[in-house]
Amino acid sequence: MNLTPELTPVLRSLLIGRNTASLATLHDGRPFASMIPFAVTMAGGRPRLVTHVSGLSAHTRDMRASPDVCLLVTAGESAGTMPQAVPRVSIAAVAEFIPDDHPDHAAVKAAYLGKFPEATDLFQLGDFSLVAFQPTSARLVAGFARAVTLSPDALAAAAGSSQT
Secondary structure, three states, X not given: OOOOOOOHHHHHHHHHHOOEEEEEEEEOOEEEEEEEEOEEEOHHXXXXXXXEEEOOOHHHHHHHHOOEEXXXXXXXXXXXXXXXXXXXXXXXXXXXXXXXXXXXXXXXXXXXXXXXXHHHHHHHOOXXXXXXXXXXXXXXXXXXXXXXXXXXXXXXXXXXXXXX
């Protein structure tokens, strides 16, 4: 199944409309999942999810040790909808730490703060880092019998080139 015009708004609502993702990392050789806030940016001409993480967090250390991660973004549950039918997208990605001198730093930071302006003060703390997730593939499940494997280009199209 391809990303149809009917499925594009479902994916877009997950990428743009949701604030948190489950982040799966490798922790001491075992799977580990946590929750992170995220925004979407097109900085550098490619779709990336971005977050701002503390060096004190296990997932930050995990990403530094092994940058291959997976993010899961789900729609909210609603009464009368079976949990298996809740739209969701699982995104395999590579985590890249974005230091202050990185060419995309300002745009990535602006995308994150555009969604989470209350996080401004956290950028003053020395142990926090911006992380951009470069998608390698994704699996969108839009409900029963409505699943499709997506390329990074399909994610970009759904996110819309109007993102920073």
